Structures are given as C-alpha cells and as structure tokens.
Amino acid sequence: MSINLGEKMKRTGSIFAIFTTLVFSTAIVNAHHGVVAITNVNVIPMDRERVIENQTVIVKNGVIAEIGDEKKVRVPKDAVTVDGKGKYLIPGLVDMHTHLLSDSDEYPDSIAPDELRVMVANGVTTVRFMIGTPELLALRTKSAKGEIAAPTIWVASPHLTGREQGNNFVVKTPEEAREAVRKSKAAGYDFIKVTTFVPAEVYEAAVGEAAKQNIRVVGHADSRFIGVERAWKARQQIEHLDGYMELLLKNDAPVKGSVSDLYIYNPDNWKSFDHMDESRIPEIARKTVAANPFVNPTHHFMKNSFGRLRTEEEIRAQPDFKFYPAKVQQQWLDFYKKNRFINTVPLGKRARWVDLREKLIKAIHDAGGKLMAGSDTPEFLWLYGFGLHHELKALKDAGISNYAVLAAGTRNPQEFLGVLDKVGTIEKGKRADLVLLNANPLENISATQNRAGVMLKGKWYPQTELNGWFDEIAPKIAGSYHEPKTANN
Numbered sequence: 001m002s003i004n005l006g007e008k009m010k011r012t013g014s015i016f017a018i019f020t021t022l023v024f025s026t027a028i029v030n031a032h033h034g035v036v037a038i039t040n041v042n043v044i045p046m047d048r049e050r051v052i053e054n055q056t057v058i059v060k061n062g063v064i065a066e067i068g069d070e071k072k073v074r075v076p077k078d079a080v081t082v083d084g085k086g087k088y089l090i091p092g093l094v095d096m097h098t099h100l101l102s103d104s105d106e107y108p109d110s111i112a113p114d115e116l117r118v119m120v121a122n123g124v125t126t127v128r129f130m131i132g133t134p135e136l137l138a139l140r141t142k143s144a145k146g147e148i149a150a151p152t153i154w155v156a157s158p159h160l161t162g163r164e165q166g167n168n169f170v171v172k173t174p175e176e177a178r179e180a181v182r183k184s185k186a187a188g189y190d191f192i193k194v195t196t197f198v199p200a201e202v203y204e205a206a207v208g209e210a211a212k213q214n215i216r217v218v219g220h221a222d223s224r225f226i227g228v229e230r231a232w233k234a235r236q237q238i239e240h241l242d243g244y245m246e247l248l249l250k251n252d253a254p255v256k257g258s259v260s261d262l263y264i265y266n267p268d269n270w271k272s273f274d275h276m277d278e279s280r281i282p283e284i285a286r287k288t289v290a291a292n293p294f295v296n297p298t299h300h301f302m303k304n305s306f307g308r309l310r311t312e313e314e315i316r317a318q319p320d321f322k323f324y325p326a327k328v329q330q331q332w333l334d335f336y337k338k339n340r341f342i343n344t345v346p347l348g349k350r351a352r353w354v355d356l357r358e359k360l361i362k363a364i365h366d367a368g369g370k371l372m373a374g375s376d377t378p379e380f381l382w383l384y385g386f387g388l389h390h391e392l393k394a395l396k397d398a399g400i401s402n403y404a405v406l407a408a409g410t411r412n413p414q415e416f417l418g419v420l421d422k423v424g425t426i427e428k429g430k431r432a433d434l435v436l437l438n439a440n441p442l443e444n445i446s447a448t449q450n451r452a453g454v455m456l457k458g459k460w461y462p463q464t465e466l467n468g469w470f471d472e473i474a475p476k477i478a479g480s481y482h483e484p485k486t487a488n489n
C-alpha cells in the first residue's frame, strides 16, 4: 500500500520535509571499475527463455562490451576476473514499488544511502519509489552521477489524495489536481501517483493534465471513488490489484465493498467473499491487458501481511528483522497479536482472497499481461531488497513460470520504464547491472537469494562483501530510529 496501514504504526503526517538538508558521505563511488570479465558462466539473457552455457562476459566502462563462448573471448590483461563456473548470470533486479524508512519522521535522511545499499546487496539495481519526496529526487541525481552505491532510481510524485495522509497533494477540486500534476512535472518526478479518496472528476482532471504534461499516472484505483474501469480508460498503471476484488463482486451482493486498499481494515468488507463471481476473471484479465498490460500486484506484501499471518517465530527468523529497533519490532509483534482486524477475519475468507488474487495474476499473465515485481516495502516488518525476492517467490506460487517471474523482476519493468534498449537484458551494449547466482533460477526461483555477487553499473561486488554491508548497516538503521515528534498515533 502506498502508506503504512497499521493503525498504530501509521506514518506521521509531516514526512514532507522539503527543507531538510541532506547529509551524504562525500566519498565518490567509482561506478565504472575498469574492465571486469565474468568467465565460463551460464548466461540467462532474458531476451527469451534460454540459458547460454560457458560464456565469458566482458564489462567495460559500466557497459557489457562482449559476450561469447569462453573459448573464443579474449580476457583483457588488466581485467578483474570473476569465475562464473557453475553459476548463472541474470540482469539486475528491479523493485517497482518501494519506499525508504527515511521517508518518515522516525528515521533521519542521513541513513538513506545505507538503505539504498541494502537494496544493492540484495541484487536490486533499479527501484521505483512510489511516493515522491525532494530527498528522493536528490538521491536519484546522486545515484545517476555515481556518487553513491545505489540502484538506478525512479520517483513517482507525492501522492494525490482526497485526504491528508502525509507526503501528498490533497486534491479536492479539478484545479487542485491539475496544479498538483504541473508542480510534480516541474519538480522532475517521473510519474503521477494517485492513492485514495480522490473524487472521480478530480481524478479525471489529473489524468487530463498528466496527458498534457506527458507524464504517466500510476497507483491505486480506489473502488469507492475511481474504480478499475475508470483507471483502465485512463490507461493508468495499477498497483496492488487495487479495486479488482470489487470487480468480482456479484451485482446482487448484499455488500458493496470488498477488500482493496484501506477498506481491507473493515471486517464487514471481508463478507464479500461469499458473493464473488470468479467466472469474470478471464474477461477482467483481457480488459486489463488491453488498457495497460503492466501490472504490479505487490502480491507477497498483500498475501503475507493480511492473507496469512506470520507467527512470532517466523518474524524473528527473518534476516531483515534486525534492521528494526527493538521498540518497532515489539510494536509490530503486538500489532499482530492484538489488532482487532487481524483477529476478526476468518482464515477461510483470507485464503479465498489470496486465491482470487492469484487467479487474477495468473489470468492477466496468460492474457499477455506484463507483470512487474514490487515489494511495497518497508511496511509491516518487511524490508526493501529482501522483499523483492519474496515477491518473486509469491508470483511463482501464483502459478507463473520461473521465466515469466524473472521477466517481472528484470525486463518487464525496464520496458515499462522505457529503457529496455539500455538495460534489463544481458546483451552487448547494455548497462552492466547484473546478478550472479549460484544456482539456476529457471529451475528454482529462490536461486535469486543464493547469490555469488552483484554488478552495479559495471562495478563488481562479491556477495561476501555485500553480506558485510548487511552486518554493518543493520545496527546503523536500527540505531537511527527516534520517536516521532508529531503525536499522530
């Protein structure tokens, strides 16, 4: 979801800290690290479903300079050599829906470069931040200049919403919406983000102005105000499968709302699962693909935050748990134990919701849709970087082939972003954002979590070094937490 939905843990309203001065390390990261040769490796180029065995990949100045049979490609004398024997090379991973802890008041902006390194250390080399801030725009520039070791960054605008939620444009009239779009475009945001409570005519004004300003609209499709059909007409790229459950609701159902978006918190809306017409799914999938084939379900986050509940043991065992301070850890453990919503929705209803989501994901894929992987982290004790791998696994579990899941995490997002000619597959001339795996992800998608190293814009980082980053950064992030100043919770 675009904002932290936990009733207690709601992000404070004043995260739009425009005037905060960012403090960054002045160390310049050398993005292009001379010549690197990855020898004798199995390449999964992601141009189509195939593995090219025994290849040597030469990277120069941040770009793939040559790929060929390891017997034929000459490795330059000055090259740093990475032994790829028995390993698998895939394009760098993309997280199409993420945020930073430092977007909120509880964490200082100074941890942002470390947050971005957590993503890199997980093999995530491109990210889209789904709620924009001026700080994120500054990080986008620093990343592009190679001043920080960070993924390539795309930033959606502060979200357009009908109600104050923090880090937003509250738009109640068509003119306010147009103004928000113009301001976002002028500030340099890459997309217009829409969330909740925006009246239909205000949404239409935003869509119209966005077309005029040549900037795409992405985000939620609030079922009570906008709805998926209106978002389809606007060719909006929809996040979370927002609004889709309402499309499945039978016309004569005694309840009108289902569980999309913030409405997930109303236990009454979960009764809708007694009144679903899943025979509509193929047609919904076809219409989705016709309107905008790029769909970012953020399925793992939805499924594992609301569909099935983690035990305390599972939460404590997560490798990303240690990035949170003890106080926040405890708040969430308590949330799962005590929250009224969590305790009132029957497990059968939750399972039905997950099942319908997975049928939709599969149907959209089968109809020619281009799924994109998005973690919607950091929320509910799921952290960025780590979360992307969970999403790949969740898409697989929805019935998608390993190749299609890898496409959702690599080439599809780059195609959506309009840069597939530069990055997103392993081909000569493309940016050397790469991940080296110890096992074949086409056989088991969890191989993305079994890494030998990451190449970021041509610079090679062995995973042993990246694991050291986790150990170094976790206490820094956890230790930077402070109580929110505004009493919003």
Ligand SMILES: [Zn+2]
Pocket: 001, 002, 003, 097, 098, 099, 130, 376, 377
């Ligand atoms: Zn989000």
